[in-house]
Amino acid sequence: MKELEKTKRISIASVLFILVILIALLAYKRPKHLYSENTKSTLEKITTENYFTNLTELKDTNVVLIDVRSQFDFEKGHLENAVNIYAPEILNDTNSKFFDELKKNNNSVILYGNTPNEVIAPYMLLYQLGYKNIKILTAEITYSKNKVISKDVEIEKSKYDINGFIQESIKKASIKAKPKPEVVKTPKKIIPIKKKKKLPVEGGC
Amino acid sequence: MxxxxxxxxxxxxxxxxxxxxxxxxxxxxxxPKYEKHEGINPEELLSNVISPERYITSDELAHKIINQDPSFLLIDVRDEENFKKYSLPNAINIPLKNLLKEDFEGYINQSQFDVVFLSNDNLYADQAWVLCNRLGYKNLHVLKGGINNWFNTIINPAKPNENMASIDFQLYSNRKAASMFFGVAYPEQVKKKPVVVKKVTPRKVVPIKKKKKLPVEGGC
Structure with missing residues (x-):
């Protein structure tokens, strides 16, 4: 009898154990989005590969143009054939299905916003999720008289020579300043003369 | 049975x-393989990425530098060549390529200092920020507009028009003072100096009065 009780205990414990594992497996939800790149490989690729395009390359067919600005900006004016996916909604179910489809069909996707700076963060996120068919449009979108104007811009260009500017400003300022220091020197020369007067007075003592 | x-x-x-x-x-x-799934989950990263909280304006940064605020660390993610040409005072150069190398992790992954990334524009700095934010590093910021905007606002601020608001004039005078701090000289700045020097000359008259005291002492 004692042995039977022991086996009962063991079997009850094991059944409970298996139940816990089964429940855990059933409760496990596969996350909707998984990274396919870790940070180091992403960094390596974004510093070596070219993922920028300009306006002339837009004419290719097989390209899907995506506007990451808000719907408000999109309605005000957008590039031809663009699809509006607002950046904060980029991971929605419908949008990620859309991206998956584009990836399957081998379409190349071009993202654009008011400036390339606006696009870089959504791009980085999508890249790390494994959408590698994406490029960034290096253009600035502005409006003039209700029309959209798009202009190519260079990325991360060093526009100004700051050291040169500072040196020049010092030069310019010092040229004008030169005559004045000479005026300053003259009153100093008066002082030693006065000191000589002190000496004879002390000699009187 | x-x-x-x-x-x-x-x-x-x-x-x-x-x-x-x-x-x-x-x-x-x-x-699914979890080894690649390092850092915070994508949804969280997206909400962090969308928020403009990470940006620090050039005026704020200039204010911090001038007041010698010890609580922040400037990290220049451009390449060495650009860094040598010009960078902000006390900036540390970590080219974007080397950002995640172990040697530099100590600079970025700490809670003591606020880290400010900067590049020519804020594109590379943003990339650095996204990667570090995914890894869960804290206190990261990006200089809005980068060095180019730094030049336009702090080093070479645009003069306001006469019909602009008084706030703009105040801002301009603040920025001009800041630019002087960073080494820019203005012609009118030097003109003011001689005025100061002229005030010094009457001080030199003062020793004459002292001389009058001296003969009295000599009489003793």
Whole structure:
């Protein structure tokens, strides 16, 4: 009898154990989005590969143009054939299905916003999720008289020579300043003369 | 009879349990690989990325530098060549390529200082920020507009028009003062100096009065 009780205990414990594992497996939800790149490989690729395009390359067919600005900006004016996916909604179910489809069909996707700076963060996120068919449009979108104007811009260009500017400003300022220091020197020369007067007075003592 | 049948089944109880556990273990292999899934999850990263909280304006940064605020660390993610040409005072050069190398982790992954990334524009700095934010590093910021905007606002601020608001004039005078701090000289700045020097000359008259005291002492 004692042995039977022991086996009962063991079997009850094991059944409970298996139940816990089964429940855990059933409760496990596969996350909707998984990274396919870790940070180091992403960094390596974004510093070596070219993922920028300009306006002339837009004419290719097989390209899907995506506007990451808000719907408000999109309605005000957008590039031809663009699809509006607002950046904060980029991971929605419908949008990620859309991206998956584009990836399957081998379409190349071009993202654009008011400036390339606006696009870089959504791009980085999508890249790390494994959408590698994406490029960034290096253009600035502005409006003039209700029309959209798009202009190519260079990325991360060093526009100004700051050291040169500072040196020049010092030069310019010092040229004008030169005559004045000479005026300053003259009153100093008066002082030693006065000191000589002190000496004879002390000699009187 | 029942007991005998039960005993027969119970003979194999350990093998049955073992088989079930092996099956479950095999199930684990099917789970997605987590090694690549480092850092915070994508949804969280997206909400961080969208928020403009990370940006620090050039005026704020200039204010911090001038007041010698010790609580922040400037990190220039451009290449060495650009860094040598010009960078902000006390900036540390970590080219974007080397950002995640172990040598530099100590600069970025700490809670003591606020880290400010900067580049020519804020594009490279943003990239650095996104990667570090995914890894869960704290206190990261990006200089809005980068060095180019720094030049336009702090080093070479645009003069406001006469019809602009007084705030703009105040801002301009603040920025001009800041630019002087960073080494820019203005012609009118030098013009003011001689005025100061002229005030010094009457001070030199003062020793004459002292001389009058001296002969009195000599009389003693």
């Amino acid at each position: 029942v007991n005998r049948k039960l005993a027969k089944v119970l003979k194999f109880r350990y093998t049955i349990l073992a088989a079930i556990l092996v099956l479950l273990a095999a199930g684990l292999v099917l789970l």
